[in-house]
Amino acid sequence: MRAKTLKPLDAAWLYVDTADTPMQVGCLAIFSLPPDAPDSFLRELFAHLRSVERFAPPFNLKLAAPRLKAVMPAWVEAPRIDLDYHLRHSALPAPGGERELGVLISRLHSHPMDFNRPLWEVHVIEGLENDRFALYMKMHHSLVDGVGGMRMLQRMLSPDPAEENLPPPWAVGSGARRERTSGPRGFDAQLRKLAETARQQAQIAPAVARALGRVVRESVRRTDYQEALPFDGPRSVLNAKVSAQRRFATQHYDLERVRKIAAAAEVTVNDIFLGICATALRRYLLEINALPDRSLTAGVPVSVRPADDQNAGNAISFIIANLNTTVADPLERLRAIHHSTAMAKEHLQALPKAGIDSYTMIFMAPFILQLLAGLGGRLRPMFNVTISNVPGPKNSLYFNGARMEQIYPVSLLSHGQALNITSVSYDGQFNIGFTGCRDALPSMQRLAVYTGEALDELEQVLGLVPAKAGGRKKTGTRKAA
Amino acid sequence: MRAKTLKPLDAAWLYVDTADTPMQVGCLAIFSLPPDAPDSFLRELFAHLRSVERFAPPFNLKLAAPRLKAVMPAWVEAPRIDLDYHLRHSALPAPGGERELGVLISRLHSHPMDFNRPLWEVHVIEGLENDRFALYMKMHHSLVDGVGGMRMLQRMLSPDPAEENLPPPWAVGSGARRERTSGPRGFDAQLRKLAETARQQAQIAPAVARALGRVVRESVRRTDYQEALPFDGPRSVLNAKVSAQRRFATQHYDLERVRKIAAAAEVTVNDIFLGICATALRRYLLEINALPDRSLTAGVPVSVRPADDQNAGNAISFIIANLNTTVADPLERLRAIHHSTAMAKEHLQALPKAGIDSYTMIFMAPFILQLLAGLGGRLRPMFNVTISNVPGPKNSLYFNGARMEQIYPVSLLSHGQALNITSVSYDGQFNIGFTGCRDALPSMQRLAVYTGEALDELEQVLGLVPAKAGGRKKTGTRKAA
Numbered sequence: 003m004r005a006k007t008l009k010p011l012d013a014a015w016l017y018v019d020t021a022d023t024p025m026q027v028g029c030l031a032i033f034s035l036p037p038d039a040p041d042s043f044l045r046e047l048f049a050h051l052r053s054v055e056r057f058a059p060p061f062n063l064k065l066a067a068p069r070l071k072a073v074m075p076a077w078v079e080a081p082r083i084d085l086d087y088h089l090r091h092s093a094l095p096a097p098g099g100e101r102e103l104g105v106l107i108s109r110l111h112s113h114p115m116d117f118n119r120p121l122w123e124v125h126v127i128e129g130l131e132n133d134r135f136a137l138y139m140k141m142h143h144s145l146v147d148g149v150g151g152m153r154m155l156q157r158m159l160s161p162d163p164a165e166e167n168l169p170p171p172w173a174v175g176s177g178a179r180r181e182r183t184s185g186p187r188g189f190d191a192q193l194r195k196l197a198e199t200a201r202q203q204a205q206i207a208p209a210v211a212r213a214l215g216r217v218v219r220e221s222v223r224r225t226d227y228q229e230a231l232p233f234d235g236p237r238s239v240l241n242a243k244v245s246a247q248r249r250f251a252t253q254h255y256d257l258e259r260v261r262k263i264a265a266a267a268e269v270t271v272n273d274i275f276l277g278i279c280a281t282a283l284r285r286y287l288l289e290i291n292a293l294p295d296r297s298l299t300a301g302v303p304v305s306v307r308p309a310d311d312q313n314a315g316n317a318i319s320f321i322i323a324n325l326n327t328t329v330a331d332p333l334e335r336l337r338a339i340h341h342s343t344a345m346a347k348e349h350l351q352a353l354p355k356a357g358i359d360s361y362t363m364i365f366m367a368p369f370i371l372q373l374l375a376g377l378g379g380r381l382r383p384m385f386n387v388t389i390s391n392v393p394g395p396k397n398s399l400y401f402n403g404a405r406m407e408q409i410y411p412v413s414l415l416s417h418g419q420a421l422n423i424t425s426v427s428y429d430g431q432f433n434i435g436f437t438g439c440r441d442a443l444p445s446m447q448r449l450a451v452y453t454g455e456a457l458d459e460l461e462q463v464l465g466l467v468p469a470k471a472g473g474r475k476k477t478g479t480r481k482a483a
Numbered sequence: 484m485r486a487k488t489l490k491p492l493d494a495a496w497l498y499v500d501t502a503d504t505p506m507q508v509g510c511l512a513i514f515s516l517p518p519d520a521p522d523s524f525l526r527e528l529f530a531h532l533r534s535v536e537r538f539a540p541p542f543n544l545k546l547a548a549p550r551l552k553a554v555m556p557a558w559v560e561a562p563r564i565d566l567d568y569h570l571r572h573s574a575l576p577a578p579g580g581e582r583e584l585g586v587l588i589s590r591l592h593s594h595p596m597d598f599n600r601p602l603w604e605v606h607v608i609e610g611l612e613n614d615r616f617a618l619y620m621k622m623h624h625s626l627v628d629g630v631g632g633m634r635m636l637q638r639m640l641s642p643d644p645a646e647e648n649l650p651p652p653w654a655v656g657s658g659a660r661r662e663r664t665s666g667p668r669g670f671d672a673q674l675r676k677l678a679e680t681a682r683q684q685a686q687i688a689p690a691v692a693r694a695l696g697r698v699v700r701e702s703v704r705r706t707d708y709q710e711a712l713p714f715d716g717p718r719s720v721l722n723a724k725v726s727a728q729r730r731f732a733t734q735h736y737d738l739e740r741v742r743k744i745a746a747a748a749e750v751t752v753n754d755i756f757l758g759i760c761a762t763a764l765r766r767y768l769l770e771i772n773a774l775p776d777r778s779l780t781a782g783v784p785v786s787v788r789p790a791d792d793q794n795a796g797n798a799i800s801f802i803i804a805n806l807n808t809t810v811a812d813p814l815e816r817l818r819a820i821h822h823s824t825a826m827a828k829e830h831l832q833a834l835p836k837a838g839i840d841s842y843t844m845i846f847m848a849p850f851i852l853q854l855l856a857g858l859g860g861r862l863r864p865m866f867n868v869t870i871s872n873v874p875g876p877k878n879s880l881y882f883n884g885a886r887m888e889q890i891y892p893v894s895l896l897s898h899g900q901a902l903n904i905t906s907v908s909y910d911g912q913f914n915i916g917f918t919g920c921r922d923a924l925p926s927m928q929r930l931a932v933y934t935g936e937a938l939d940e941l942e943q944v945l946g947l948v949p950a951k952a953g954g955r956k957k958t959g960t961r962k963a964a
Contacts, residue, residue, distance in 0.1 A: 021598075045577065087728060087921070090590070091583075093574040095609050096526065102572075109571070113594050116727050117502075128576050129610075246597050247568060440568070 005066040005076040008144060013075040015143040016065075018416060022246045024114050025143040026121075028412030029152045030107055030252075030435070033404040035133045036163070044128050044135055047402055048091050051126070051170050057083050058175025060145040061122055068117035075144070080120050088122060088172070094129035100252070103130060104447070108250045110138055111412050111437070121145055124171065134407065139171065148411045149392050150176065152426065159399035159406060166402050228324050228342040236294035238287070239442060241383040243417045247440035251450040252410050254433040255457060263457070266464040267333070269340040272391045275432075276300060276343065277336040277460065279389050279423050280325040282452035284335075287327070289448075298325045301385035302343070321346035322385050332456065333463050387421050388413070394426040394433075410435035421446075486547040486557040489625060494556040496624040497546075499897060503727045505595050506624040507602075509893030510633045511588055511733075511916070514885040516614045517644070525609050525616055528883055529572050532607070532651050538564050539656025541626040542603055549598035556625070561601050569603060569653070575610035581733070584611060585928070589731045591619055592893050592918070602626055605652065615888065620652065629892045630873050631657065633907065640880035640887060647883050709805050709823040717775035719768070720923060722864035724898045728921035732931040733891050735914040736938060744938070747945040748814070750821040753872045756913075757781060757824065758817040758941065760870050760904050761806040763933035765816075768808070770929075779806045782866035783824070802827035803866050813937065814944050868902050869894070875907040875914075891916035902927075 008016070015025040035043055063077040092110075094102040106127065115121050121142035128135050141151050154171045257271075264274045279300070287293035300323045324342040329335040392411065399406045410433050413422035420442035425434040434453065438446040461467045489497070496506040516524055544558040573591075575583040587608065596602050602623035609616050622632050635652045738752075745755045760781070768774035781804045805823040810816040873892065880887045891914050894903035901923035906915040915934065919927040942948045 084921070091576045091586075093576040093610055095572045095574040105572075118726055129574055245599055440565070 005078045008075040008077065012144045016071045016075045019071070019142075019144075021114065022244055023414070023416050024112075024246070025414050025416075026111070026115060026140050027143050027146070027148040027151055027414055028107070028111050028138060028140040029148070029155050030103075030250075030410045030412055031137045031155060031401075031406050032103075032130065032408045033135055033137065033401055033406050035135065036403040036405075039133075039404070043404075044126070047404075048089075048126050050167055050402075051089055051124070052085065054170050054173050055083075055085055056169075056173045057120070058173060060141075061120055061172035061175055063145070064120045065117055071117060083120060087116075087119060088124060089170075090123060090125045092125050092127045094127060096129075098129040098131040103127070103136060104250055104252065107138055107412060108248050108440070111140065111250060112246060112248045112440075114246075115140070115142060122172070135404070137401070138412070140412075143414060146176065148390075148413060148424065152392070152394065152409065152411065155409075156395060156399065159395075159401050161397055161399060163400040163403050163405065165400065168402070228338060228345060234322075235299035235383055235386040236296040237383070238294050238298060238386050239290070239292045240283075240298070240386050240421050241418045242420055242439070242442045244415050244420050244439040245441045248415070249436075249438045249440050249443060249446045250412055251436040251438075251447045252408070252434060253436075253450045253453055254408050254431050255454075257427055257430050257432045259461075260432050260457070262466060263460050263464060266466055267336055267340075267460070269336060270343070271432075272302075273336065273340045273343060274457075274460070275391050275425055275434075276302070276323055276325065276339050276389055277332070278453040278456035279387075280327055280335055280339060281332055281456035281459070282449050283325065283387070284327045285452050285456075286449050293327065296328065298327045298386040299323065300325050300387050300389040302346075303388070303390045321349075323389075325386075332459050336460065383418050387423065388419060390422070390424040392424060392426045394428040396427075396429065398429050408433045413437040415439055421449075423449075486559045487544075489556040489558065493625045497552045497556045500552070500623075500625075502595065503725055504895070504897050505593075505727070506895050506897075507592070507596060507621055508624050508627070508629040508632055508895055509588070509592050509619060509621045510629070510636050511584075511731075511891045511893055512618045512636060512882075512887050513584075513611065513889045514616055514618065514882055514887050516616065517884040517886075520614075520885070524885075525607065528885075529570075529607050531648055531883070532570055532605070533566065535651050535654050536564075536566055537650075537654045538601070539654060541622075542601055542653035542656055544626070545601045546598055552598060564601060568597075568600060569605060570651075571604060571606045573606050573608045575608060577610075579610040579612040584608070584617060585731055585733065588619055588893060589729055589921075592621065592731060593727060593729045593921075595727075596621070596623060603653070616885070618882070619893070621893075624895060627657065629871075629894060629905065633873070633875065633890065633892065636890075637876060637880065640876075640882050642878055642880060644881040644884050644886065646881065649883070709819060709826060715803075716780035716864055716867040717777040718864065719775050719779060719867055720771070720773045721764075721779070721867050721902050722899045723901055723920070723923045725896050725901050725920040726922045729896070730917075730919045730921050730924060730927045731893055732917040732919075732928045733889075733915060734917075734931045734934055735889050735912050736935075738908055738911050738913045740942075741913050741938070743947060744941050744945060747947055748817055748821075748941070750817060751824070752913075753783075754817065754821045754824060755938075755941070756872055756906055756915075757783070757804055757806065757820050757870055758813070759934040759937035760868075761808055761816055761820060762813055762937035762940070763930050764806065764868070765808045766933050766937075767930050774808065777809065779808045779867040780804065781806050781868050781870040783827075784869070784871045802830075804870075806867075813940050817941065864899050868904065869900060871903070871905040873905060873907045875909040877908075877910065879910050889914045894918040896920055902930075904930075 007013075019025040057080075060077075062079050062083065064080040065071050066076040066078045067074045092106065094106060096102075110123075110125060115123070122145070123140045125138040125140075126135065127138060130136055137155070139151060139155050141154075146154065154174070154176065157174045158168050158170050160168055260271055260274050264271045267274070269277075280298070283298060284293060302321050302323050321343065323339060323346065326335045326338040326342070329338060390411075390413075394409060406428070408431065409426055409428050411424040411426055412435055413424050415422060415437065420439040422437045423434060424437075425432055427433070434450070436446060436450050438449075443449075458467075488494075500506040538561075541558075543560050543564065545561040546552050547557040547559045548555045573587065575587060577583075591604075591606060596604070603626070604621045606619040606621075607616065608619060611617055618636070620632060620636050622635075627635065635655070635657065638655045639649050639651050641649055741752055741755050745752045748755070750758075761779070764779060765774060783802050783804050802824065804820060804827065807816045807819040807823070810819060871892075871894075875890060887909070889912065890907055890909050892905040892907055893916055894905050896903060896918065901920040903918045904915060905918075906913055908914070915931070917927060917931050919930075924930075939948075
């Protein structure tokens with residue numbers, strides 16, 4: 003049993019894992035019971051899952067030295083895995099609505115993981131109203147990123163409702179190839195050096211981070227106000243030091259409806275997503291009297307994983323979008339956001355493949371440095387909020403005949419980043435998960451509600467539906483904690 | 484808002500609190516719904532609890548410096564308490580039996596607490612079969628001991644089923660007096676000194692602990708083999724270093740039945756309790772081929788809290804009982820245990836009040852030192868297992884008309900002490916909670932089952948029931964995880 007040292011980008015998630023910022027990512031899937039399901043359906047499903055005691059990588063890996071996770075990050079195969087610990091059966095209290103589910107997911111996602119065991123949990127949740135149940139899978143980010151986690155969960159699903167007893171994620175693992183693409187070798191080496199410097203010389207790190215920020219700002223010559231630069235967003239309540247507890251809320255929309263709005267406004271679906279988030283943030287922050295007088299910026303991950311790569315590793319680049327939260331008019335705001343993202347993408351796509359990696363490093367290094375040095379929440383934020391749009395499965399998927407209705411990402415936070423909004427598309431739906439710091443965002447569920455109202459508003463101002471007299475129409479389905 | 488430094492004995496629980504040994508104590512109470520309860524009973528009860536946002540000490544206290552809890556233990560009043568964090572509504576999956584409840588309590592008791600908040604949680608648990616529900620309260624041991632916690636829970640109960648809307652524990656707190664009796668001043672000062680020495684000079688601590696153990700052994704001249712001395716028990720699987728996860732199992736018996744057996748054997752009820760635990764431990768350890776060839780010893784807390792003291796603080800002494808696990812005959816074993824406990828109690832009761840304190844200090848100091856120095860599980864154990872018998876309420880108590888059926892303590896473990904068995908009497912019942920280390924005791928629920936079978940066996944050998952041909956009768960109600 004040879005210990006395998008983690009790649010620096012994966013190990014970074016162990017460096018920055020603290021009681022207040024557990025680096026765990028989750029995935030919530032909601033299923034309908036098959037129409038003819040017997041009362042014992044869920045019990046039998048659970049018993050089937052429980053019976054599979056084969057563990058594929060990374061589900062069979064544990065830290066070689068849990069207490070030294072930050073300085074000696076290496077995996078070993080766990081000699082014995084206590085499946086009853088990792089696979090859990092839970093239930094919602096009555097009435098078992100989206101609210102109760104949101105509360106439970108908030109709690110489960112807040113509990114730290116046991117670093118002496120393989121870093122994953124799968125929860126089967128019963129008691130969801132309207133003959134539904136849920137599955138929540140949690141993993142450490144050093145093992146898998148959010149997108150990879152969702153892919154692992156999807157491997158236990160089938161497009162065929164008649165297919166039964168598909169092996170659970172832990173029996174399949176991350177697929178054939180274990181090697182993970184975490185950037186070119188030069189990036190890894192440089193990052194490791196940066197990380198070591200930051201840890202050993204925490205007192206000089208602020209200066210290093212500031213200097214790097216300057217380098218980035220200077221290397222990217224700004225030609226337009228809409229070109230949002232790192233460390234250029236305002237300070238805001240979204241960029242406080244975070245505490246250990248999370249809130250989780252969701253919304254889902256018909257993707258076709260979002261597409262129609264995008265077409266009418268001549269912007270992308272992602273711009274609509276950024277636009278309704280910007281509207282919701284502007285309203286929420288105005289209500290708590292905390293809207294900065296400069297526009298918020300959003301870090302928007304862009305996957306650079308080739309389409310043919312089934313690997314679950316981390317391989318992302320970033321653009322930074324100007325959310326134009328100082329603009330009052332929703333359509334004007336949307337168009338300005340579109341201008342901002344179009345410019346950023348143009349910038350990124352003009353670079354050759356190797357150039358993208360360098361760009362990512364230059365962009366991300368100061369951010370990771372901030373985290374490593376524990377400075378998040380104290381320096382100016384690199385951007386104000388992470389807003390991520392992930393493509394998901396296009397067609398209906400089934401888990402032993404039970405149709406998956408929605409799938410949501412449950413994200414991680416770090417100091418200085420108290421809110422993460424990630425959407426995933428699935429079978430004609432646009433599903434949004436809001437993960438926030440419990441203390442920094444006291445009524446976070448309102449953000450979820452406001453995105454729905456923002457979508458209604460866009461439909462109205464674009465003339466897609468008749469404007470309503472007397473207030474906004476509620477839309478979408480909300481669950482919140 | 485002035486910070487209040489903790490007394491050394493209370494602060495000790497913060498010193499020894501680690502990820503693997505969270506120093507949290509719990510209390511599980513099971514209730515029957517009133518016969519005419521509407522469907523909304525539990526929802527309304529929860530809403531009533533949720534509506535009470537008054538917080539009495541110690542429920543309003545949080546650590547002044549959570550990250551320095553071990554070196555600067557002081558309480559401050561929390562300026563704002565997020566009740567939705569502390570009061571939680573949960574549910575059991577079907578069939579909602581004792582097994583599912585045991586699994587949930589095991590999990591809840593394993594989750595670490597958030598040291599940035601007041602150190603308590605109250606969980607209302609629905610979905611327990613046969614029209615029952617449960618309440619689980621968890622607190623940090625630095626705020627309250629297990630007995631004090633149960634008393635706090637009892638304050639929200641009434642002997643009158645018609646009484647409603649009694650204030651929840653957090654609104655009542657520990658009662659009129661906040662001062663806690665944690666031994667005479669000299670003990671506190673001496674313990675603080677010991678603690679500081681142990682922390683600063685961990686390398687010499689083993690010698691100190693061994694020396695203190697010798698002092699104790701020499702100061703208590705052994706005159707009888709049955710006089711169990713500290714650090715004299717064998718090494719066993721019960722005395723390993725513990726990991727972070729817990730198991731919890733329960734049993735309950737008719738107290739009158741236990742009394743009859745005790746009378747027939749001419750021993751005390753507590754001796755019967757020790758006897759059936761000894762029998763169960765002997766059988767369990769024989770099965771896993773781990774029974775030491777010398778008898779296990781039990782640390783048995785003895786409360787020295789005066790009967791008129793309603794205070795919830797820690798004030799306990801200890802006796803050590805020889806469990807005679809090398810003796811094969813159950814009645815012979817019981818009588819030897821009786822001999823051992825009678826002698827230890829005689830020894831303790833011959834001391835004046837001040838002498839009891841000194842005795843407790845001499846007895847406990849090396850044990851606490853071991854914990855403080857992180858040596859638990861590496862040195863010879865002071866005793867093999869903690870077995871505690873706590874007097875509880877004598878008559879039926881009600882929670883808004885719902886009768887409390889059972890009440891169980893959920894205990895803490897420390898390195899070197901992987902099992903705690905604590906019973907509490909209530910309204911003619913003898914309720915036993917088994918708290919064990921998940922990894923050290925893989926099938927701990929068997930211990931609970933075996934105590935029931937040991938009670939049947941005693942009844943048979945004492946001629947109280949006709950001896951059964953062909954195996955033991957099952958007794959008691961078990962729930963396990």
